[in-house]
Amino acid sequence: MVPCLVAGVDGSEQSLAAAAWAGREAVRRDLPLRLVHVWDWHPRRQDGAIAAAAGRHLARRTLRQAEEWVRAACPDVRLQDELVEGPVVTALVKEAERAELLVLGSRGLSGFTGFLVGSVALGVVAEATRPVVLIRADEDAADEHLPATDGSASTRTGYRDVVLAVDVADACDETIEFAFEAARLRHARLRAVHAWHRPGPLSLGAGEIGLVDDPRQAEEWLGFLRAVLRVWRDKYPDVAVLETVAEDKASTVLVRAAAEAGLLVVGHRLTERPVGPRTGPVTHAVIHHVGCPVAVVPHT
Known part of the structure; x- marks a missing residue:
């Protein structure tokens, strides 16, 4: 597998700042950057195919937003993206094992679209066997x-x-x-x-x-x-x-x-x-x- 950096994104300001930092770091290391969004779907009995498709569409939109943000901030980065399903901590720890390092926002949103609340970020840091970098929302290149x-x-x-x-x-x-x-x-x-x-x-x-x-x-x-x-x-x-x-x-x-x-x-x-x-x-x-x-x- 080709070495790369991974940034977890969820649409929050923190994750976008993390993705931009990861883009700059990827250029410094001459490595590609893979943006990952974890879709932790828990269907209820009344949910059907339409609800699942809507959730997947929102997840894809989150990835596109992050990709546009990173390309604008760091046009030289080699960029990939991936939608991953599963429990968030488990999925991110697995992604970290495939990467030179994993970059996350240190805080995120709660509710349907967010996953990087404090307990999750700490959970990833506690379990990851590869380096994890945590970035705050107001971090920029300067x-x-x-x-x-x-x-x-x-x-x-x-x-x-x-x-x-x-x-x-x-x-x-x-x-x-x-x-x-x-x-x-x-x-x-x-x-x-x-x-x-x-x-x-x-x-x-x-x-x-x-x-x-x-x-x-x-x-x-x-x-x-x-x-x-x-x-x-x-x-x-x-x-x-x-x-x-x-x-x-x-x-x-x-x-x-x-x-x-x-x-x-x-x-x-x-x-x-x-x-x-x-x-x-x-x-x-x-x-x-x-x-x-x-x-x-x-x-x-």
Whole structure:
């Protein structure tokens, strides 16, 4: 199967913004973009062929609207579309498995025509085995770029930073590689961020860095972060990297770091849980509070 990007569309402002972002990303990656609308049809006893045909017609119209929107915003993209039937989360997770990445609006409409309500988007992120990027409704091309010298929005300036969340105690190659590649494609700086906190006296072991003062702890964590990224700096010598560490909750640090970013990249560990797949607390928090696009990269 030819690699591609997939964008889920439902006619909402969020999904159209997601489709436009996916079009720009597809051009950056030199890949086709497939627009997908999930038609979750639940016929009632009184429904007949006419009602089914009307529903399918509305679904097709949603796809055509999204295709026209993307072509207007990104005329160079190679575009396909597909109407998919089935439960929404299951269908989108399956589409993600066929793609380099899946792009969704972070919110959507409720009711007949909408599917990307919060629980569905979170469900897809929790179950997907391929990267998922979430886009907000007001995202446009200029938001990926630095402002012009007069402070106005522009698409002619350089790209904003790609921010990468790194847990130096559990660093994930898939997440790091995704962020470096995103920065390379944009000729953007990669800002790698690690959040640390002072351990309590009962959690310290012999020789642990919690025994030193705060400035030295920060330097120790920064050294660990640089060590984790050293091999990736060698693989991506053209990517400018800024490593930063901060003492605070991880979600707070990432929300602050992403305030001026073009993309935030976080990892999501795929684990079997008694209550089924779910997002971790940090991923859940940044999805709800970060304003820029968020790429959630699954790993084992």
